[in-house]
Amino acid sequence: MKFFDVFLKQFRLQWRQYLVASLASYGSLCTGMSMGWTSPVLPQLRGPNSPLPEQPTLQQESWIGSLLVLGGLIGPFITVPLSKHVGRRWLIMGSNVPLLLGWLLAGVTTNLPTLYVARLAWGCATAMQFATVPIYIGEIAEDKIRGALSAFFLLFINIGFLLAYAIGPFTSYWGLTACGGIISLLYLPFSWYLPETPFFLVFKGRLEEASSVLQQLRGKTKDEVQPELDSLQAMIAREYEEEPKISDLWASRGSVKALGICVFLAMLLQLSGIDVLLFYMEELLAKVGTKISPSDGTIIMGVVQVATSCVTPMVVDRLGRKLLMWTTSLGLTIFLTLIGVYALLDNYYKYDVTSVTFLPLLCLIVYMILFTLGVGPVPWILVAEMFPLKTKCLASGICSFMCWLAGFIWTRFFRDVAASYGIYTAFWILAVCCGIGFIFSVALLPETKGKTFDEIQDLLNNRTKQGNPGA
Numbered sequence: 001m002k003f004f005d006v007f008l009k010q011f012r013l014q015w016r017q018y019l020v021a022s023l024a025s026y027g028s029l030c031t032g033m034s035m036g037w038t039s040p041v042l043p044q045l046r047g048p049n050s051p052l053p054e055q056p057t058l059q060q061e062s063w064i065g066s067l068l069v070l071g072g073l074i075g076p077f078i079t080v081p082l083s084k085h086v087g088r089r090w091l092i093m094g095s096n097v098p099l100l101l102g103w104l105l106a107g108v109t110t111n112l113p114t115l116y117v118a119r120l121a122w123g124c125a126t127a128m129q130f131a132t133v134p135i136y137i138g139e140i141a142e143d144k145i146r147g148a149l150s151a152f153f154l155l156f157i158n159i160g161f162l163l164a165y166a167i168g169p170f171t172s173y174w175g176l177t178a179c180g181g182i183i184s185l186l187y188l189p190f191s192w193y194l195p196e197t198p199f200f201l202v203f204k205g206r207l208e209e210a211s212s213v214l215q216q217l218r219g220k221t222k223d224e225v226q227p228e229l230d231s232l233q234a235m236i237a238r239e240y241e242e243e244p245k246i247s248d249l250w251a252s253r254g255s256v257k258a259l260g261i262c263v264f265l266a267m268l269l270q271l272s273g274i275d276v277l278l279f280y281m282e283e284l285l286a287k288v289g290t291k292i293s294p295s296d297g298t299i300i301m302g303v304v305q306v307a308t309s310c311v312t313p314m315v316v317d318r319l320g321r322k323l324l325m326w327t328t329s330l331g332l333t334i335f336l337t338l339i340g341v342y343a344l345l346d347n348y349y350k351y352d353v354t355s356v357t358f359l360p361l362l363c364l365i366v367y368m369i370l371f372t373l374g375v376g377p378v379p380w381i382l383v384a385e386m387f388p389l390k391t392k393c394l395a396s397g398i399c400s401f402m403c404w405l406a407g408f409i410w411t412r413f414f415r416d417v418a419a420s421y422g423i424y425t426a427f428w429i430l431a432v433c434c435g436i437g438f439i440f441s442v443a444l445l446p447e448t449k450g451k452t453f454d455e456i457q458d459l460l461n462n463r464t465k466q467g468n469p470g471a
Contacts, residue, residue, distance in 0.1 A: 035122070087197070135396055162303060164180070196213065258460055332434040
């Protein structure tokens with residue numbers, strides 16, 4: 001109870017930052033719906049009420065699922081060049097364009113090419129938000145709650161998945177698509193009322209606006225926020241003494257280390273199989289042999305995701321990034337291996353597994369809990385924390401690009417691997433990837449919990465000793 005009392009007391013003092021982080025993260029709810037849309041929709045595309053003239057093939061369904069991730073590769077090419085010119089707020093607002101275009105095309109489609117373009121548009125919107133919203137939240141948040149607020153992004157994504165899972169089985173293709181479009185329309189006014197980040201305003205020399213935004217976010221007077229404003233000015237003057245260039249990403253040992261860590265963890269996020277599970281949840285629950293209704297199973301999974309996401313903001317700054325990463329990646333390795341063993345015994349050897357039919361769903365539930373606590377949010381928190389100001393957007397774009405590239409390859413070919421070598425082999429490949437992530441987290445990941453940017457840079461450059469990650 002003491003822990004929750006402290007959290008509530010902290011929330012009362014900093015509710016403005018929680019509100020702004022929530023408004024910024026609402027777009028991830030909309031993109032979460034577009035990502036989870038395939039799970040209930042793919043069975044409907046095979047039915048008599050499909051908008052398509054004929055039933056899609058296995059390969060076409062794989063393209064429907066994976067093209068959203070391919071569209072994600074477009075996002076960094078939009079966010080990186082524009083970030084220092086238009087600011088984070090306008091990029092977040094701009095993500096509404098491909099987001100709403102995707103829902104419109106999905107709603108009027110009568111053929112596969114239109115549906116493909118809709119998925120690409122959703123992917124572009126999702127990648128724009130992945131590359132921008134965590135940075136936005138990192139720049140409006142105080143250091144001590146930065147991790148908690150950054151975890152909101154994943155929380156809203158999971159709420160979007162739950163909505164797709166809960167609405168989809170009980171309505172038609174058009175009903176689910178219309179719901180997604182209406183919910184996404186609400187993001188227009190929400191994003192309009194977002195303030196620009198104090199960092200960008202100082203960077204552009206708009207000091208009075210930066211002071212005003214800080215006063216609103218911190219609930220303090222102009223004099224009380226002046227030290228933070230002065231610190232921002234000093235940091236920007238130091239970091240932007242020269243024009244940023246791509247070679248800055250490997251200009252120091254710390255920069256190279258930060259980029260390597262964040263690129264690897266961003267790719268691990270996808271190679272752990274999260275998009276595969278979320279896009280094809282109903283299909284996978286049927287394939288691994290669980291006896292529960294696939295639609296009921298996906299709803300259970302969505303509820304677990306959201307419930308765990310509510311806990312993540314309260315633990316990510318308490319337990320630390322390193323501890324969360326190595327424990328959750330180890331857990332994912334174990335439970336993905338167990339699902340593969342179950343599928344091997346049930347599908348290949350035809351053993352009687354009726355006494356443990358609950359095991360696949362239980363393992364997937366634990367998988368979702370562990371992913372949502374660590375492997376999912378931590379990479380994006382680290383992207384917002386580890387990079388110097390002048391290279392942060394570029395590094396975020398690179399990490400986002402590599403994340404989506406890994407996701408596209410895996411979502412496109414997962415079903416082919418499962419069809420050719422068995423679903424158990426596909427799960428074991430995921431387990432191996434998570435095992436590599438566990439080793440990486442233990443051996444190479446530094447702890448950034450509660451540290452200022454300068455302290456994190458000292459840590460990456462080995463100028464200070466790393467403290468206890470669990471402290």
